[in-house]
Amino acid sequence: MRNPQQTLTRRTAGTRWALRSLAIAFVALLAASGCAREEEVPSLTIVSFGGSYGRASTKAWFEPFEAATGIRVDVVDYNGGLAQIRAQVEAGHVFWDVVDMDLADAVAGCDEGLLERTDKAALAPADDGTPAVEDYPEESVTECSVGNLRYATVVAFNTEKFPGEKPSTLNDYFDLEKFPGRRGMRRFAQENLEFALMADGVPPSEVYATLDTPEGVDRAFRKLDTIKEDVVWWETGAQPPQMLADGEVLMSTAWNGRIFNAQVLENQPFEIIWDGNVAGVGQHGIVAGTPHLEAAMDYVVFASSPENQAAISRYISYGPLRFSAYEYVSTHEETGIDIRPHLPPPPSDSSNSLFTDWKWWSDNADEMNERFSSWLAR
Amino acid sequence: MSSRKKAGGRPLLSPRLRALALVLPLLLFILATFVAPLAEMFRRSVHDPLVADALPETVAALRGWDQLSPPGDAAYEALARELQEVRAENRARVGQVGRRLNRVESGMATLVATTARELAAAPGASAREKLIGIDAEWGTVDKWFAIQSAGQRFTTRYYLNALDLDRRPGQGVVRQEENRRIYLLLLSRTLWVSLGITALCLLLGYPVAHLISHARPERQNLLLALVLVPFWTSLLVRTTSWIVLLQNEGLVNDMLVGFGLIADDGRLALVYNMIGTFVAMTHVLLPFMVLPLYSVMRSIPAVHMKAAASLGASPFRAFWRVYWPQTLSGVGAGGLLVFILAIGFYITPALVGGASGELISNKIAQHMQTSPLNRELASALGVLLLAGVGALYVVYDRLVGVDKMKLG
Numbered sequence: 001m002r003n004p005q006q007t008l009t010r011r012t013a014g015t016r017w018a019l020r021s022l023a024i025a026f027v028a029l030l031a032a033s034g035c036a037r038e039e040e041v042p043s044l045t046i047v048s049f050g051g052s053y054g055r056a057s058t059k060a061w062f063e064p065f066e067a068a069t070g071i072r073v074d075v076v077d078y079n080g081g082l083a084q085i086r087a088q089v090e091a092g093h094v095f096w097d098v099v100d101m102d103l104a105d106a107v108a109g110c111d112e113g114l115l116e117r118t119d120k121a122a123l124a125p126a127d128d129g130t131p132a133v134e135d136y137p138e139e140s141v142t143e144c145s146v147g148n149l150r151y152a153t154v155v156a157f158n159t160e161k162f163p164g165e166k167p168s169t170l171n172d173y174f175d176l177e178k179f180p181g182r183r184g185m186r187r188f189a190q191e192n193l194e195f196a197l198m199a200d201g202v203p204p205s206e207v208y209a210t211l212d213t214p215e216g217v218d219r220a221f222r223k224l225d226t227i228k229e230d231v232v233w234w235e236t237g238a239q240p241p242q243m244l245a246d247g248e249v250l251m252s253t254a255w256n257g258r259i260f261n262a263q264v265l266e267n268q269p270f271e272i273i274w275d276g277n278v279a280g281v282g283q284h285g286i287v288a289g290t291p292h293l294e295a296a297m298d299y300v301v302f303a304s305s306p307e308n309q310a311a312i313s314r315y316i317s318y319g320p321l322r323f324s325a326y327e328y329v330s331t332h333e334e335t336g337i338d339i340r341p342h343l344p345p346p347p348s349d350s351s352n353s354l355f356t357d358w359k360w361w362s363d364n365a366d367e368m369n370e371r372f373s374s375w376l377a378r
Numbered sequence: 379m380s381s382r383k384k385a386g387g388r389p390l391l392s393p394r395l396r397a398l399a400l401v402l403p404l405l406l407f408i409l410a411t412f413v414a415p416l417a418e419m420f421r422r423s424v425h426d427p428l429v430a431d432a433l434p435e436t437v438a439a440l441r442g443w444d445q446l447s448p449p450g451d452a453a454y455e456a457l458a459r460e461l462q463e464v465r466a467e468n469r470a471r472v473g474q475v476g477r478r479l480n481r482v483e484s485g486m487a488t489l490v491a492t493t494a495r496e497l498a499a500a501p502g503a504s505a506r507e508k509l510i511g512i513d514a515e516w517g518t519v520d521k522w523f524a525i526q527s528a529g530q531r532f533t534t535r536y537y538l539n540a541l542d543l544d545r546r547p548g549q550g551v552v553r554q555e556e557n558r559r560i561y562l563l564l565l566s567r568t569l570w571v572s573l574g575i576t577a578l579c580l581l582l583g584y585p586v587a588h589l590i591s592h593a594r595p596e597r598q599n600l601l602l603a604l605v606l607v608p609f610w611t612s613l614l615v616r617t618t619s620w621i622v623l624l625q626n627e628g629l630v631n632d633m634l635v636g637f638g639l640i641a642d643d644g645r646l647a648l649v650y651n652m653i654g655t656f657v658a659m660t661h662v663l664l665p666f667m668v669l670p671l672y673s674v675m676r677s678i679p680a681v682h683m684k685a686a687a688s689l690g691a692s693p694f695r696a697f698w699r700v701y702w703p704q705t706l707s708g709v710g711a712g713g714l715l716v717f718i719l720a721i722g723f724y725i726t727p728a729l730v731g732g733a734s735g736e737l738i739s740n741k742i743a744q745h746m747q748t749s750p751l752n753r754e755l756a757s758a759l760g761v762l763l764l765a766g767v768g769a770l771y772v773v774y775d776r777l778v779g780v781d782k783m784k785l786g
Contacts, residue, residue, distance in 0.1 A: 108749040111473020247627040374560040
């Protein structure tokens, strides 16, 4: 039998050796990462939504920016929301520089100090010299972010399911007698309350004034009540085109870019009802405390010039925001078709589209989300 | 020198310390990834110092206020001064305060932002006139109540919200307005859905486990593979496959129509409702029931049943008196595993649950991720859920005994 004392001693020696080599490895690793940091080429981390939109952004903005400035762009995908930005800012370790976000997050992020304030004077003026700020529709530029595109939530349907009369208005979406069948709708208060009121006869310009009264909110929910039993709720943007193709629903609310992709790239017989569409805007924001503030601002300025802003419409059916950018809109790169009829109607054509009022939502989202969930659960 | 001598002669550390050193990495890991986040979650659900830090004197001036009529001039003056100070110091702070107050009273986000911006140039002799001149809402009780309520550094308001309760000026704690009540409903729904799925998993998993554990060895491997392959498949893939199968024009409905069992216009709604949630979640969680049961059943000698039969027991009696009691530890382990996993499930109900299949975890995720963020309420809901699971665990321990549980 071996002396236990001896074995222990030997083991201790072994442990010490292991610890020492671990320490050496650790120091070596630190040194290596330090070296890597010194050799770094100028680079910028841009965060976007991935998928077909991410690919379009790469083609329209990231690659041209790299070519123009020599700054390398690292693209990171995310699903929206402020959780990750907040974590970085709170930890004081910011590794995202520019983030593509929706207006609600841009406004909230600005309020909460998660985004840098952007200098609007630095943006390129329109070709005729109009200052950039005046070249944007109202409220599509915030204190901390610059608008990059216009998208719309629309009603879409599968033409194969309508051998006779086809739906053409928002009212038809809510009309179960005329077009019996299931409807797809996003499981979210926003946009649905607006759709309901417009279908109930409230003109777009009065929708938010109506929602500002308790009776107006009740009226919206009463209208939603009329189709509640026949609604299939969707959660992600990929669901509506799938449900339309499968015949799971007869009509669905959807994001216009997703329907366009299905129409043009997958030859689905879908049609968009532009009547009563709810338009939203995308934003570029800069994360507060980024070490690459200058390059980040360079990118925002680059992507917001009228010509570059219009470039996104060559790869996906989202329109530019700047009034002067519309003259640069022409065709879809991959198929060569005219992209203009597929874009959300420009702000000049306000026939029957509604612009999301983020101020109203920032005041009421807490309450409306609860009411909507509560309504849904009953 | 003495340390070297010591090292040469006796071990550096006592055996007890060496044992501790071995488990230390695991201990630190658990502390950092489990205990610390839980503690932080609990702290966040009761500690919300943002408003109290930003507007200390306003909050102090509102102490003892009767909540029946607008507060005295001291509160107006303190608010006017502090809002300007906060704005001068850090403009983002104004937005944070507004959003925090907005949780108590809708409309505060814009009201606070506008007021802070316009105060410097506002006409009026007193702070009261200035504030009410900017917005008449400052003359109402509700807005001041929001400041008083959100100004509590340590608070129970997130727990009240999580239980569909609310504080009202002058009324104390009352139930939330009926059209805003949601969390109690979702908590109870989550509970019964989880219990139902656990029961369903047991019903389906028990015979399967029995079949596998008593099959010939080569068939046993095949059957186990049939259980494990779905287990190793991505959760998202399994969930979306169920959509393909169950949807209106999916395989199941097509087959039923093809056999003439249902009419073409009478297709069954099998997904985007509670049926979808039950089917998909039961399928996803079934292996967690089968595997512990299998490992327990495998250790039960086949002679037990034969002995029972030879002593005259009917097959059912032999099963009920001899076999079933021996599998209880597996039933307990599988049941607990499935139940606890089901209670936290979130992506499956989000995809196939439709309107009636939303569970409490979907709401927690929403408050954590989407604007307007409300991590404090999400934390309170999380703590309640954890407490609920803890309570059930204690009950379970009393009834079955955790030490009898066998995980494999």
